[in-house]
Amino acid sequence: MTALRLLFACCGLALSGCASGADAWVELNGQRYSVEVADDDAERARGLMFRDEMAPDHGMLFIHERQEPLAYWMKNTKLPLDILYFDSGRKLVSQQRDVPPCSLGDGCPPYPSNAPARYVLELNAGEAARLKLKDGAQLTFGPGLAGP
Numbered sequence: 001m002t003a004l005r006l007l008f009a010c011c012g013l014a015l016s017g018c019a020s021g022a023d024a025w026v027e028l029n030g031q032r033y034s035v036e037v038a039d040d041d042a043e044r045a046r047g048l049m050f051r052d053e054m055a056p057d058h059g060m061l062f063i064h065e066r067q068e069p070l071a072y073w074m075k076n077t078k079l080p081l082d083i084l085y086f087d088s089g090r091k092l093v094s095q096q097r098d099v100p101p102c103s104l105g106d107g108c109p110p111y112p113s114n115a116p117a118r119y120v121l122e123l124n125a126g127e128a129a130r131l132k133l134k135d136g137a138q139l140t141f142g143p144g145l146a147g148p
Contacts, residue, residue: 023144026061026121028084029131033123037145039063047122049076054124061145062120071112072120074102080125085117090139093117098125 024035034057038044044062048054064070067088074081078101085094093115102108113120119139131137 023142024061025142025144026059027140027142028121029133029137031057031127031131032142033057033059033121035059035061035121035145037061037063047077048079048081051077051079054079056124059121059123059127062122064118064120067116067118069113069115070117070120071110072096072122073108073110074099075105075108076103077101082123082125082128083111084121084123084128084133085113085115086119086121086139087116088118090119090141092133092135092137092139095128095133095135097128 024037025032026035027033034055036058038047038060039062044064047062048060062072070085072083080101081099083096083099084092085096087093094113094117096111099111121139
């Protein structure tokens with residue numbers, strides 16, 4: 001399990017230092033999503049925790065320092081989500097669709113990537129199916145986001 005980093009993902013409000021939804025967006029299969037950005041350990045740990053809802057055209061983008069095997073879990077997450085893993089080139093390498101909320105605390109199961117990833121996009125459950133996403137799909141960053 002050393003190669004697999006279990007993160008507190010899928011969690012809450014964007015903290016200071018994040019790009020706001022007004023100037024941060026990504027595009028995937030022709031659909032644009034306003035995103036909150038989690039790019040440090042504290043923001044990634046909180047993620048979308050405790051949220052009751054998320055607008056249909058919104059998501060959270062998690063940015064990691066390097067590409068590696070990742071696993072996210074739904075601890076304290078009330079929303080079902082699609083968890084989409086992208087490599088350093090922003091290609092979709094793994095999908096965890098319709099991940100259910102979890103109130104089991106540390107007993108919540110992990111949802112790993114099937115390949116090393118650097119970026120994780122969480123969207124409302126059902127978005128990946130609606131977009132007919134296939135591995136290899138390209139994630140585009142808007143000008144409000146920095147990327148390699």
